[in-house]
Amino acid sequence: MSGIPDNHSGVGLVVRGLRKSFGGQEVLKGVDFEVRPGEIFVIMGPSGSGKSVLLKHLIGLEEPDAGEILINGEPLTTPEIAAKYRMALVFQSGALLNSLTVGENVGLYLTEHRLKSPAEIEKIVVEKLDDVGLKDAVDKLPSELSGGMKKRAAIARALVIEPQLILYDEPTSELDPLSAVVIGNEILDLNRRIHVTTLVVSHDRDLAFGVADRIAVIIDGRIVTVGTPDEVRNYNAPRVREFLHADFKREK
């Protein structure tokens, strides 16, 4: 089904004491957690808790004020280390280049780095799009796709890198429940098939408890708890319970 080689497996990720401020406001206040090779790790938290900022640090789009990020034990401080490990981020919006077709978007990494011949790139693009059920969208522009299709195209673009660590930023936001399940199943399927280490940032409780091997809850820039879905579900801290069990109060 896929052209992804079997020999690439996930990497381990360790984050220690990560701090970041913007304009005097501390967004990350010493974040610590560890993601094991090949697992699906979900970071949950309310809006504004620092999830997306954390993700940008992991992919190298932001520099921390303090703390360190280790990939397979090596600090992610130089472009050489960052380039040594294949990491991909699936953006919340998809972040497909609007001036390119879906096929060109998916093949962009290979085209720009000249890693394959045009014919091979075309073949890989079709394979990756087939993997996410978008084979027929190869010549479409991103503006012609629905929200869910854009996210699946973004996943296909990430897959081309053959990542050892794949990061998802709010993968089910703005999606209907059916599309959200499709995306959740894609995440599970990819993890099982290529053993890629997967880190998902989301506030979608259904997704988190549906796909995660372990879950961390981040509130106000700090990781409050880490554990299996059951451990986190039964965690008793008031703010965690409030976030995980928030519901409408409709009188019967």
Added chain:
Amino acid sequence: MFENIGEIVLLFWRTLLALPQAWRQRDKVFDQFFEIGNASLLMVCVLSFFIGAVIALQTGPVLVERSLPSAVGGVVGIAIAKELAPVMMAILIAGRIGSAMAAEIGSMRVYQEIDALRTMNINPIHYLVLPRILAIAVALPMLVVFSVLVGWFGGAMVADLNHRMEIPFRVFFADLRDIVELKDVANGVFKSFCFAIIIGVVSCHQGLVTIGGPRGIGRSVTKAVVNSIVLIVIFDYILTRFLLK
């Protein structure tokens, strides 16, 4: 504008360092080049014709009244080649192409497309900035040569047809050739090359620092055009002073 001058110079320096990537990016350079040509050629043609025509109309009768009809071709020729074509075309291109560059890159920045490039280890300067600056640096001097020729033609037509001048076409160009040297045209072309770099770097920089949503993109476009025009006028004086030596 001036608080960003350091960042603009840095972007220019990084683009120079990226020059060895130019051949690799040749397809994008050609795409941009043809886009600039397509978008501007007709406007350049109309603008240049009427600039030449109005210069002839303003200066011609005055010179003829003072028994200097042979100076009309030279005045129109020099004014267009050394000053009006490079400056007016640069301002036109700043408005037409600089704004499009700032809007496109600004929109890519706002909608995280540039972040996406970075996560794929694709340098936005190689991918976005270099092709645009190279394309405009080639296209604007070519448009200026075209503009000079059309402007001269416009001036010659008015000089021939206007009853206060009635300088035949052939005589106008013979007078022009007596005064205008190839060096004068080259000066104008060199100035336009410098203006093209200014428009490209300022517009790409403005796009790359765009923040906010559609309003932020609009602000970037306005700043790109205004800053480019201000710098073009300032550098026009500096370059003219330097080239007059």
